[in-house]
Amino acid sequence: MNSTKRTLGTVIMALGIAGTATAQNNVVIPPARIGLYGGLGLDGNSPSIQAWRTPLPNNPNILSFRNDTARIKDGSTGLSGAFGIMGGFPITRTIHFTGRLGYNNVNGSAELVERHVDTTLTHKLSGSVGLLEVTPAVEFYDLLPVSIHGIVGLEFGIPLSSSMTQDATISASGFEGTQRLSGPDNIPNTTVRAALMLGAGYTLKLSEKWYLQPEISYRIPLTNVSSDVTYSPWKFSQLRLGVNIFFDISPDPEGKPAARNGISASMEKIVAFDPDGKEYPVSVVNVEDVRYNEMFPLVPYVFCAENQTQPDTMLQRTNVSTEQGEFIPESLPLDAVEVNRNLLNIIGTRMQKYPQASLTITGTTDGKTEAKAKELARQRADFAKDYLVKRFNIPSDRITTNTTTTPAKASSNLDPDGIAENRRIEFSSNVPDVLTPVVITADNQRVATPDVISFHPKVESEDSLKSWSLRISQAGRPLRDLNGKGRPMAISWAIRPNELSAAQVPVDYEFYAADADGDTAVISGSLPVEYVSSVRKRTENLPDRTVDKYSLILFDFDKATLNDDNARILREMVLPSIKSNSRVSIVGYTDRIGNDEYNRKLSKERAETVKAFLSSQAKDAKYTSSGVGESSQIFSNDLPIGRQLSRTVQVIVETPRR
Template identity: 40%
Template sequence: MRRFFVLYLALLFLSLTFANGQKPNPPYPLNFGIWGALKGNFLSTDVKFYYSNGTLARSIPQSRFGAGWGLGGIINIPISKNLVFTGRLGYNSLSQDLNFIDYNYATDSYTTFEDVVNVDLAYLEITPGLLWYPMLQNLEQLYFLGAIEFGSFTTKNISNSYLQVAGEIPNVKSRFSLTLGAGWTFPISSNIYLTPEVSFRLPLTKVSDATFSNSVAYHNETISLSQLRFGLNLTFSIPTTERYPEPYKAPTGEVGFKEIVGLDRDGKLVPVEKIRVEDTRYQEYFPIVPYVFFQENQAVLAPGTQVLSTVVETGEFTPERLPFDALEINRRTLDIVGWRLKNNPRADLTVAGTIDNSRKEKENKNLAMERANFVKNYLVKNWNINPQRINTRAGGFPSKPSTTAVPEGVEENRRAELSSSNPGILAPLLLEGENQRIAEPWQIQFIPYANVYDSIAYWEIDVYQGDNLLKKYNGTGQPQTLFWTIKPNELTSSSVPVDYSLLVETAGGKKYKANGSIPTEYFSQRRKQVEDLPDKTITKFSLVLFDFDKADISPQDQDIINKLIIPAIKYNSTVKIYGYTDRIGDDDYNLKLATRRAEAVKSIIQKARKDVKIETYGVGERQLIFDNDIPTGRHLSRTVQILIVTPK
């Protein structure tokens, strides 16, 4: 018994020591209160009759089940994310009838008198233990209990109505029992908790062990007590005044960056301390947005949405030579479609012109057809496509429009929609390379502040590596967050740091400047071989054919999942799915929408590849991965990106 007690204390000490070494993030704060329990008592006795020479004559056991009750106090002290120390002090009472055995040594027979013996017990308990919250998904309130009960009997009466005797049970011992159980914590307010709990008490000691003798024989009687408890705990934590973080206030006349954060592979924004650049085999399937956008009430391309080539330039154009940049690729939509039509002479194309449904565009009866013909004329003239292969029509208001509640949505409805019976014409564009420089994190936010007396006439954020300007963002008024998606090969093959700066100029002509630097570490293929670092292949897909404000998978994206994504997943691949949205709408709603889109893609992949673990992350508009000032960038932002990392 002593050994067990010492072992228990040692394990408890080690648990507390280990837990204190963790960063505490407890499920619930320190709380205390009362407990009550109904108990099922398993009272067992064993009477052994011996002859005077020590020979066993007869052993007669019996067990009875009865009810009891208990109440007391409880305190729960969190010690880590998953562990809580619990201490209970209580009073327990039970009363149980037993049979009386009258044994005849001469005939080796006995007579049983039923329910004439009454055992009346009560004891005080002290129970230290641990609660373990495994923090399972949707089961965060579940815990498991492990403890040792220490008890001291205050009432230990026994009576025999057959013999007409009563008194105390002789040789009663201290109680030690092992406690195992489980419970569920219900927070019924910010600081009140109601906890149903079930536990079993396995005795490590007897209630009593007594020997009685006479001139010819003696007998030994032992009593054991096991318990099944159904309890309810009501506990309280100390109320705290909720403190909301104060808005950041930069010193007067000061500019700078509140923080530089990046999106890690788990979809979380974390401070950027270093950028890791690694040579790796990289493949990316870039989506083709099947829309060409136009200016208001005109058949003229919207600024920044398309790059048009001359006839000479189209002869030198090859999609595979485009940069690893989805926005730049979709600025060449017309040339990509022209190149594919030229190389697939049997493929056709349908172009439907649309309008934004405003009064001005409705009155322009030929506008929708003029937009469709703009696309057709470009392909016929610059790519020498047979006009018979291109069907044009006036589509009016888009069948699947963007919202008309905001100017950005109205702008997106001024377009020409492309479709083809040949899926290869608008299929994703695959770009790949053996030694592509991939950054981690690959999405970074520069969050500036400017606290100046005067109004701000101009601000500019610049990001450099050496003399190479990587990103520029400017405007008027308060500086805005710069979202930077690091494209493959954008950073150099060296460990030159990334420098960033903020320039603010007031209306009065005063200038303020702040700058900083992020170290980089470059891992070439040679270095990975010398240092025996693991190598891998990264394959990335983007699905963009989600309707505005919808999470449904389109037939085209369903086809991409089945024909491209699922075959790319190997037995040892890691698959992570990130859901994004544009900036239109509420932040929280967009986060939920992005999560639904990611989960919808996961469910399709998981049906085909049950053997692979797939993780999903809803990012929403927390990280704008493309320029949302243009309609193409907003469409590309409504995406689900699938990242498949396969060790070589």
């Protein structure tokens, strides 16, 4: 037992040294692989073997010590070797399954000292077992901010050979003699070895396909060497220092040919913006359980594809069955795009709630490619009316339909994005509550800081870039797939509440770029996550807070002044949540249409307008305001609804809780 404790201490010390030595920013994660392994073992020997066995010694002096209950227990270590073939493959980025098939040898010695008056008899025994080793294991990668992976497995050893010798040495004053009692003989009734393997290693990439993996492991025996009671219990533990060398056998991802010299990529920086609008590098993502309320604005438009009379079902949910129960807007996910994908259903529910309300639906066209489709605007308006009448039983006389060639407040007709936004169905009501924002309240929501992260990849290519993608995951669980064409400038990830796990597991990212010639480049990395749960806050008496988030999207085109609708929302919905000890952060955003510098200036002016309004009413709170323009896209600008939601001022109110 003491030997085992000493060995475990050695393992822990070795792991600490290895972890310090291999710390690095980019952890190498091996692919599917096959190769060779070898190792040197330090075997711990824990025997309890009957000392006097047949045949008995013929030396009467030795035989005089005979004691049938005496057992040899004082074991010592031995050196051994192991080698064979190995393979493995990733189940997820973090979890890999591996297997080994090879030869392992365990050996050691033990002794028993018996004393009688002035005479001493020393039994010395040595044993060795050769095994066919089969070891399935699981490896865990990228769980620590150092380049170490953990290993947990089961070693099974099928006996191939065994040998044992035992000598007895008698010594007295002026006399010493040795007699071999047995051996070399086979160990009778050897059993299949089973041992728990615990270890760690790190991975070095030697070339595009070859990898080297030094490792250290400790094998805890679960079975005895022999089932014969004369030789039992007898176990061998093993501390093994080894190395694996293997070859990448994974196929190239479909559509992603192996990288060639024509293109290279690196992650230039990963940044966020502080409350003052200043950029700073992101080194860790902090996740915290808080009481969270968010106001989601409703864009009063449903967008249609070119020459289509109704919206795509992927952009607007029109499959809600009122027979299955009441549609509840407040039960929707904490996602502004998903809330607005249910605009028709929200309007239908609120028209039921406010019987005095009337609704005006206006169908529009883009006035360009759709200019000759005379009935298209009417068909779009009729679709929305029919949906509300049939699905929500809204009386048709409460809904008026109109048409226009282009919207009264049209987006730019000189930009393809603006033209696409003009193909829409517009809604207005005499009761403001029909189109008022949706507020969702929830306790213990996991909120990330920063909540918007911008990735800035740098791609060098001899040819023009064709496409790129950024995949973000956590412990193998996909979080977001962001894609685009051409050369990426900044790729923004707006982290939704509860999107990250309730654990301190890093966020992994993989960026892929392809040029017009088909050359590709792939880079990957990770960001550590610090998670503070509500339970930890209570047990450690950590500060807690409530977070209220509001978004304003109703600014007039190219204006920074508050219109009546935004002033009403600020007065009725935002101001009541601001307390004297609140911190209020106000950030302005824009979409990608227009000049970047102008957009930044406009977003800053809008944020300052909102700050001036709020601070004049709730004077004791602390305020910051900034404008980041289009440099941080909080919604996908590839969709009309994403661009509309991006033209916003977000107000975040943080209030301490006791």
